[in-house]
Amino acid sequence: MEIFKKRNEFIPIVITPPSSLELPNFRELWEYKGLFFFLLRRDIKLRFQQTVIGFLWIILQPLIQMVIFYVILGLLIRVPTGNIPYHLFFLSAFVVWQFFSQVVSYSTNSLVGNIGIIIKSYFPRLALPLASVASLLVDFGISILILLVFLLINGNFPITLRYLLLPVLVVITTIFSSGVGLLFGALTVVFRDMRNLTSFILMIWMYLTPIMYPRSIVPEEYQIFLYINPLTSLVESFQWIFLHEGTLPRIDYLVISLVVAILIWFSGAVAFRAMENKVADVM
Amino acid sequence: MRQCAIKVENVWKEYRIRHTLEGPSGSLKAVLNAPIRWLVGRGKKTSRLAQSETFIALKDISFDVEPGESVGLIGRNGAGKSTLLKILSRITRPSLGKITLYQRVNSLLEVGTGFNTELSGRDNVYLNGSFLGMKISEIKQKFDEIVAFSEVGQFIDTPVKYYSSGMYVRLAFSVAVHLTPEILLIDETLSVGDAGFQHKSMAKMKELLRSGATIVLVSHSDQAVRDICKRAIWLDKGVLRMDGPAASVVEQYKKFLD
Numbered sequence: 001m002e003i004f005k006k007r008n009e010f011i012p013i014v015i016t017p018p019s020s021l022e023l024p025n026f027r028e029l030w031e032y033k034g035l036f037f038f039l040l041r042r043d044i045k046l047r048f049q050q051t052v053i054g055f056l057w058i059i060l061q062p063l064i065q066m067v068i069f070y071v072i073l074g075l076l077i078r079v080p081t082g083n084i085p086y087h088l089f090f091l092s093a094f095v096v097w098q099f100f101s102q103v104v105s106y107s108t109n110s111l112v113g114n115i116g117i118i119i120k121s122y123f124p125r126l127a128l129p130l131a132s133v134a135s136l137l138v139d140f141g142i143s144i145l146i147l148l149v150f151l152l153i154n155g156n157f158p159i160t161l162r163y164l165l166l167p168v169l170v171v172i173t174t175i176f177s178s179g180v181g182l183l184f185g186a187l188t189v190v191f192r193d194m195r196n197l198t199s200f201i202l203m204i205w206m207y208l209t210p211i212m213y214p215r216s217i218v219p220e221e222y223q224i225f226l227y228i229n230p231l232t233s234l235v236e237s238f239q240w241i242f243l244h245e246g247t248l249p250r251i252d253y254l255v256i257s258l259v260v261a262i263l264i265w266f267s268g269a270v271a272f273r274a275m276e277n278k279v280a281d282v283m
Numbered sequence: 284m285r286q287c288a289i290k291v292e293n294v295w296k297e298y299r300i301r302h303t304l305e306g307p308s309g310s311l312k313a314v315l316n317a318p319i320r321w322l323v324g325r326g327k328k329t330s331r332l333a334q335s336e337t338f339i340a341l342k343d344i345s346f347d348v349e350p351g352e353s354v355g356l357i358g359r360n361g362a363g364k365s366t367l368l369k370i371l372s373r374i375t376r377p378s379l380g381k382i383t384l385y386q387r388v389n390s391l392l393e394v395g396t397g398f399n400t401e402l403s404g405r406d407n408v409y410l411n412g413s414f415l416g417m418k419i420s421e422i423k424q425k426f427d428e429i430v431a432f433s434e435v436g437q438f439i440d441t442p443v444k445y446y447s448s449g450m451y452v453r454l455a456f457s458v459a460v461h462l463t464p465e466i467l468l469i470d471e472t473l474s475v476g477d478a479g480f481q482h483k484s485m486a487k488m489k490e491l492l493r494s495g496a497t498i499v500l501v502s503h504s505d506q507a508v509r510d511i512c513k514r515a516i517w518l519d520k521g522v523l524r525m526d527g528p529a530a531s532v533v534e535q536y537k538k539f540l541d
Contacts, residue, residue, distance in 0.1 A: 015384070018376045119374055122414070152467045
């Protein structure tokens with residue numbers, strides 16, 4: 001009891017029936033930040049604990065993909081990527097894609113996969129997917145470093161002032177990916193086969209983003225379809241930084257992307273909140 | 284000191300029971316196939332997309348618990364006791380009504396304590412503490428006491444999945460009573476564990492009560508209820524049937540069972 005005397009005044013908790021429109025409770029998430037960091041540390045520890053394998057896998061995965069696509073699309077089929085070596089073109093787009101698809105995959109499973117602790121204790125369920133996102137950001141950082149190594153080895157792509165825009169793009173990408181992940185995570189509670197569907201959707205999504213091919217090989221009149229995919233502009237903005245390719249992204253487009261990402265995030269979060277209340281009853 | 288620790292107002296809880304094996308709306312496949320099934324089924328009696336039945340676990344439950352009170356929840360299986368405790372623990376939400384918690388709650392439920400089986404006992408102690416919003420330093424203060432009480436010894440650093448059920452319960456109970464803030468909700472777990480541990484648990488709970496904690500206990504052992512609780516609430520098929528001094532409620536309940 002003594003420990004708690006020093007605490008601030010406890011604000012009474014009111015438990016009510018769930019409503020379909022509940023926004024995330026950020027104050028509560030902040031209160032549970034200990035839990036968030038605990039989940040984050042544990043996830044990172046788990047992955048790096050198998051030190052040699054864990055750390056290497058983060059490096060190997062994008063590299064192996066790069067080699068495969070380089071051989072097939074770069075050497076054999078020779079997809080035209082202009083002045084840019086195919087492997088660099090691919091890798092600079094792929095690191096972004098990998099982050100997005102990992103966040104979506106992990107978040108899709110965050111409610112259903114953690115049903116064990118969810119039915120046993122209370123904590124803001126949003127902490128689960130948010131902790132995965134934070135952990136995957138570490139991976140993203142590492143793969144960008146690897147990309148940098150390749151870029152600097154090549155010599156034609158030095159670090160420029162453009163890199164100042166990198167944090168902004170990372171933030172927008174994180175918010176967008178997390179939002180999509182939360183939405184899929186919510187859907188998985190209702191539609192159990194969502195997990196399989198997610199892999200399938202991600203596969204198609206990857207083909208619909210200019211990662212393995214440059215936008216230029218798509219006929220002009222069809223390029224609009226690529227732009228419906230928010231990842232297209234994100235990937236191209238990243239490539240603008242890494243490969244000195246393309247035109248400066250317009251500030252107003254960036255602001256719009258940020259706003260859209262935030263809207264998507266809140267939609268995902270509301271859907272997630274609605275389903276987090278159902279998951280303990282459904283199982 | 285507040286006059287109220289827990290306020291339960293007109294709480295109802297309804298569950299939908301699905302007869303299909305799939306999730307709530309079935310699967311996407313089922314939803315997409317619905318038009319086809321309808322076409323095929325026209326004119327014949329067909330089963331619905333997902334047959335469901337409603338089961339009302341709690342009906343219009345209202346009561347108040349004052350700080351420092353010890354309340355026993357008794358009733359047959361399926362009466363709604365565990366459901367009520369789950370709602371109070373915020374694991375599930377009521378369908379109607381409102382509950383206000385004026386103090387911090389810790390729960391020890393029949394399903395477990397939120398122990399993550401992959402983690403060690405030590406990690407789980409800290410994890411549980413963080414669920415309660417405690418700081419690492421606060422948990423550290425109590426850590427040795429928790430381990431000592433649980434008699435888990437050197438196994439504190441082994442993953443919980445390797446624990447025997449006895450060890451698990453002892454650690455879970457130890458964590459719950461030592462990290463308890465103001466309100467402790469316990470469901471049935473006292474019945475597991477040997478006589479010696481049960482004796483220790485009772486003593487510990489009484490100690491908690493003496494220092495001002497509030498306890499709500501679900502137990503089938505009327506011995507435990509009578510021993511620890513001053514008040515008892517009898518739930519029968521989701522309805523609050525009786526609420527009063529533990530001795531008399533337990534007596535009425537036992538008469539009813541015969």
